[in-house]
Structures are given as C-alpha cells and as structure tokens.
Amino acid sequence: xxxxxxxxxxxxxxxxxxxxxxxxxxxxxxxxxxxxxxxxxxxxxxxxxxxxxxxxxxxxxxxxxxxxxxxxxxxxxxxxxxxxxxxxxxxxxxxxxxxxxxxxxxxxxxxxxxxxxxxxxxxxxxxxxxxxxxxxxxxxxxxxxxxxxxxxxxxxxxxxxxxxxxxxxxxxxxxxxxxxxxxxxxxxxxxxxxxxxxxxxxxxxxxxxxxxxxxxxxxxxxxxxxxxxxxxxxxxxxxxxxxxxxxxxxxxxxxxxxxxxxxxxxxxxxxxxxxxxxxxxxxxxxxxxxxxxxxxxxxxxxxxxxxxxxxxxxxxxxxxxxxxxxxxxxxxxxxxxxxxxxxxxxxxxxxxxxxxxxxxxxxxxxxxxxxxxxxxxxxxxxxxxxxxxxxxxxxxxxxxxxxxxxxxxxxxxxxxxxxxxxxxxxxxxxxxxxxxxxxxxxxxxxxxxxxxxxxxxxxxxxxxxxxxxxxxxxxxxxxxxxxxxxxxxxxxxxxxxxxxxxxxxxxxxxxxxx
Numbered sequence: 001x002x003x004x005x006x007x008x009x010x011x012x013x014x015x016x017x018x019x020x021x022x023x024x025x026x027x028x029x030x031x032x033x034x035x036x037x038x039x040x041x042x043x044x045x046x047x048x049x050x051x052x053x054x055x056x057x058x059x060x061x062x063x064x065x066x067x068x069x070x071x072x073x074x075x076x077x078x079x080x081x082x083x084x085x086x087x088x089x090x091x092x093x094x095x096x097x098x099x100x101x102x103x104x105x106x107x108x109x110x111x112x113x114x115x116x117x118x119x120x121x122x123x124x125x126x127x128x129x130x131x132x133x134x135x136x137x138x139x140x141x142x143x144x145x146x147x148x149x150x151x152x153x154x155x156x157x158x159x160x161x162x163x164x165x166x167x168x169x170x171x172x173x174x175x176x177x178x179x180x181x182x183x184x185x186x187x188x189x190x191x192x193x194x195x196x197x198x199x200x201x202x203x204x205x206x207x208x209x210x211x212x213x214x215x216x217x218x219x220x221x222x223x224x225x226x227x228x229x230x231x232x233x234x235x236x237x238x239x240x241x242x243x244x245x246x247x248x249x250x251x252x253x254x255x256x257x258x259x260x261x262x263x264x265x266x267x268x269x270x271x272x273x274x275x276x277x278x279x280x281x282x283x284x285x286x287x288x289x290x291x292x293x294x295x296x297x298x299x300x301x302x303x304x305x306x307x308x309x310x311x312x313x314x315x316x317x318x319x320x321x322x323x324x325x326x327x328x329x330x331x332x333x334x335x336x337x338x339x340x341x342x343x344x345x346x347x348x349x350x351x352x353x354x355x356x357x358x359x360x361x362x363x364x365x366x367x368x369x370x371x372x373x374x375x376x377x378x379x380x381x382x383x384x385x386x387x388x389x390x391x392x393x394x395x396x397x398x399x400x401x402x403x404x405x406x407x408x409x410x411x412x413x414x415x416x417x418x419x420x421x422x423x424x425x426x427x428x429x430x431x432x433x434x435x436x437x438x439x440x441x442x443x444x445x446x447x448x449x450x451x452x453x454x455x456x457x458x459x460x461x462x463x464x465x466x467x468x469x470x471x472x473x474x475x476x477x478x479x480x481x482x483x484x485x486x487x488x489x490x491x492x493x494x495x496x497x498x499x500x501x502x503x504x505x506x507x508x509x510x511x512x513x514x
Contacts, residue, residue, distance in 0.1 A: 014057050017050050017245040021065060021217055024048055028192070028215045030090055032068040037090050040191060040214065047210065049198065049218040049236035052247030053267075054470040055260050058219045061247070062194055063110050065217075066094055069192070075136075076163065077190065078113040091191040093118055093213070097200040099362035101432035103385070105196055111163040112196065115205060118212075128169065128179035135159045135168055147172060166358045170388075195219065197432055199234050202227040206235045223267065223466045225428055225455070232455030258283040258290050259476050263469045266462045273449040273461060277442070280478045291477045295485035296439055298324050300477070301423040302337055302491060303368075303384075304435035307468045308424055309444035315400050317424040317441070320484045322399075325491050332369045332397070332410050335491030337422035338381070340365040344396060344418050356393065360386030361417055364433065370493055377413030382496045389496070393417050427468045438472035440465070442480050 010018060022032055024046045029038035052058050070076060074090045094112040096102040105112035124132060131147075133139035135155065144152075151172040158164075158171035169179055193213035195201070198220030201209075209216055218236050226232045236244060250264060265271060265279050283290040296306055301321050308314050327333050342363045345353050360383035361367070370380035370390065379395040394416025399408040424441075445468070449461035469476060 010061075011057065011247075011249045013052075013247045013249055014061055017061060017247060018065070020245050021048060021050070024215065024217075025069075025192070030069065030072060030074060030192070032065070032072050035072045037073050037088075039088065040090065045210070045214045047216045047218070047239060048243050048245060049220065049239055050245045050247065051220050051222050051234075051236060053221055053223050053250070054263055054466075055250040055257075056247035057249070058221070058247060059105070059108065059110075059196070062094070062105075062196060062219050063108060066092060066110055066194060074192065076111050078111055078118070078164075092194065093190055093192070094194045094196070095209075096196045096432070097205070098197070098364060098432045100364040101197040101200070103362075104432065104434070106162065106164070109162075115195070115209065118190070125179050128174070131155065131169065131172075131179075132165045135165060147174075166354070167387075170358055189214065191215065193217070197221075198236060199224040200227060200431060201235045203235060223263075223458075223463065224431060225463050225467055232458070234456075237456070258287040259469060259472050262290070262476070263466055266466050266469075271462075273446055276465065277478075277480075284478070289475050291475065293439075293477050293479050294481040295483040296320075296441070296479050297477065297485050298487040299485075299489065300437050300439055302335060302487075304437050304439070305337070305339075305422055305430070306424040306439045306441055306479070307427050307430050307471060308441045309427055309448050309464055311426060312402075313441060313444050314424040314426055315402060317484070318399070318421045319401065321423040322421075324484060324486055329408065330410070332379075332399075333491050334369060334371045335493050336369045338367045338369055338397065338419040339422040339425065340367060341398075341418040341420050343416070345415050349415070356391075356417065359383060359388060359391050361391070361393065364429070366422055367419070368493060368496060370496075372411075377411055377416070379411055379419075381417075382493065395419055427464050430471050431467055434471050434473045436472075436474045437477065438468070438475070439477040439479050440468040442478055443482050 025032060027041075027044055028046065029040050031037075050058055050061060066076070069092050074092050077091045077093050094105065094110055095115045095118055096105060096112055097115055099114055102112040102114050127142075127144050130139060130142040131144060131152070134141050141152065155168040155172040159168040189212050191213065192215045193209060194217050195209065196219045198218035199222065201218070220234060220236055222234060222237075226234055250260065262276075262279060262283055266276065271279070280290060281292055284292045296317065298321055301317075306317055308317065322336070325333060327336065340361055340363055343353050343356055343361065361381075366384040368382040368384065370382055372378070373380050373392040377394055378392055379397065380390070380392050381395075383389045383391065394413035395411040396413055396416055397409060397411040397419045399410070399421050401407055445461050445465050448464055449459065451460070453460040455463055
C-alpha cells in the first residue's frame, strides 16, 4: 500500500499533517493515495486537530484534502441536499461553526455548511430532486415541466463553479420555497467531517460532532478567542499531543504582509501593549497597508464595521456615526449598514427561511438599508456579497442606545429578518469574517490590557488584538483616540449594484409574498 503523496507545493509541516490525516483516513477505509474506498470499519473512531496561526496554510490543507477525497470517490454532503444513500457510500462534510465562516470557505470553492444545519436535511419535491441528482452526477439530465433547457444549462453552469444545489436551482429561476418541502432531523450518522474555525467550538458542540462523525478533523487557530465558558481553552487543547498536528510556517508572506507580521508579533511574551503600538507605528511608517489614526473614519464605517471589545463602546460609536450623518431619531437613512441577527419565523414558515438564507440573509450577514418598502414593516435591503443582492423583506430592526434607554425600532414586523446596526461590532462577533479595510479601536484594547485578564495563559488583549488585526484583508487602521472624524460625504447607495437601489420585479414580488 503506497502512502498518499502530499502536494509538492506543501511545506514540511503541511506535508507531515497531510501524511497523518491520510493515515487516519486509511484506517477508516479511504486511501487518498491509491484512490480506493473500503467499507468503514466499526469501532475505529478518530479525532485529529490541525492547528496553526493565520497564514499557516490550514485552509489550503483542508481544501486539498477535500479534493483528494473527492477524487477517491468520497461524496461531499451538505445541508443543501443529500443524494441517495448506498451501503457502500463514503461521505465527507465540511463544516464551520457560523454562517460567516462557512461562507469564507465557499468563496474559496469548498462546499461548506454550518454545524447546525448538517443536523437537518431538506426534503425536496420529487421533480426537483431529479435535478439535484443530475447535478450531483447521480442521474440523467431530467425534463421538468416549466423549466427550459436554457434554465437547466444555467443551473449546470452555476453548479460547475459552486457546488450548491439551491444556488444552481436559483440560477435556473427557482426559489427555495419551490423545491424544498421541509426539513427533517438527521437520524443516521455521517462519515468523515472536516471542521474549520474549530477554535469557536465548545465541549457540547464537539460531543455532538463526535456522535455524528466517526472520523473528525478539526482545523483551528490556537491564538484566537476561546468560546465563552471554556476558561480560555480550545477543544483541541484537550486532545492527546500525537493527535494535535501543528502548522508553524507562515505562508501568506509572498506579499510581505505587514498585517500578518503584526499579528504574529503578539506571540512574543516580551511585547506589552505600548510595545505593540510602537510596532504598529513602525509598520505604518514603512507600509501604506497599516495606518495609525487618531479618529475613527465615519466614511469607512458605512461599509466595514469598527471592531471593539466592549459592548458600550459599540453602542456609543453607532450613535456617533448616526449623529455625524444627521440621521433622525425615528428613521433610518438609505445607506446605513445593518447586521442580520437571525430570522424570526415560526416552523410553518421554514421554506421562507430557506429562501431568505439562499438570498444571503443569514446570521451575521452585512446588509445596507436602501429604504422602506411599500408594505408596513418591510425594508429594502442590499445584501453585501450576494449574487442577487437586493431584496424586500419583513424586518425587525433594533438600534441600541445607551444603557438603560429603550432601543430605537424603526421597523417592527411581527416576524421576519432581525437586524442590528452594523457600523461597529465586537471583536468576538467578528471572528470568521474579513473586510478589505478594518478599523481597530485601540482604546478598548488598552482597557483590556489594563484589566490584566488572562485566557489560557495569554493576555486577553493579545487575543483580542490578534483576532482584530487578522480580520483585515488589505488595510489595517489602528485608531488611537476616542474620536470620530466627520464624514466627507453623505450616506449613499450609489456604489451598490442596481439603479438607486431599485428592486427588480421578481424581488419586489418576493417582498409582497409574505
């Protein structure tokens, strides 16, 4: 039996992790070197963890392993759709704790879903299940009444780019409520599970995953913030040392990133808060991708939030942002940023939930307010990053005010999409997300440093700073003062897709349907 050969481009630590994971998979009956499958042996459960800081190549390793499993004949399953079950079938599910983290993987071509949604599977209408089977390579091209050959071609072209059944059916002109009849809880265990952002897992989540997946590989960053109630520990910290595979080499240095250099400087025990700020200042003097600012830029807040530690700081910045733009006390302005806080719908409306989630309205999604819709309680929104971004939905919007004050609620439908203001978010909530420009509110991190709090032997301010800094894709703005720069222009939606935020006929119809 020949070993699975690691890709030539891998570093030594990636190649070693590849070999160890491949060995565990062979023990479970899947040989990614020979490309062969065998029935899964009973009683051979395995849990491994691949840990490393930002830029160490965890996502690359995960995606290459998933591709190798696919070439060996392992089927990828997700919450989108699950094909016909066969006794000899071997499966892989790629999971993340949050919708935001799963979306990051999907953007890189890995068909990921959330842990929660994998516990449930959709029930498809029979005529549309035939389309799903065809797209997944499990059946012939179907003939479906009401769908043209051109619509099926669009679905096939979409699926070739992104392996999402609902996305492909949406490309054919269908909505979730057309092809999904409901949901059922999973009764049977799955097979192989890859879990990204495993630093966000708590003990209960790991226990549930181990009950479902006999073979489980966790990918996590040990420098991030641990879940609340875990005493600063990650779930993979408790695995035996031979089952923790560490990636230590930093790969994303081809662009000589000063942002990653700053993130990794936090691991130096001798670096205190003032010393780190001096490193930020030195980086800013040498590279335009790092900037030290005495004020928060209101213009940037309209599209990417300020990252803070304290909830009170978040609320004050949101209030200051609205005041700077002259927002009235009783209404939202077009162009104000919002964050989806979930979908509040009863069980009987689960198909509407699926439709909204397919449009990108998932917990943590960033949206821009376009204006009121024609129906009371409805808002017109632009969902950032969605393929069809503009939608009209029943909204429950809550703009928080200072402690003790009642929140401002401009829209309060009896059920629908719950939204919070998105001009500022806590660093904890930002885990799993990234933005081109990120403003980090340093006074909050200084307060964390002054508190002296420690998590699992690491100063809390360093964990906060690490997560905040690594949210920046292109530019890091280190804000040193509790001040807000006045906006240079009024809030606008001119930069968003669509003429003035106008909805298409289909989108407006979607808004009127419930």
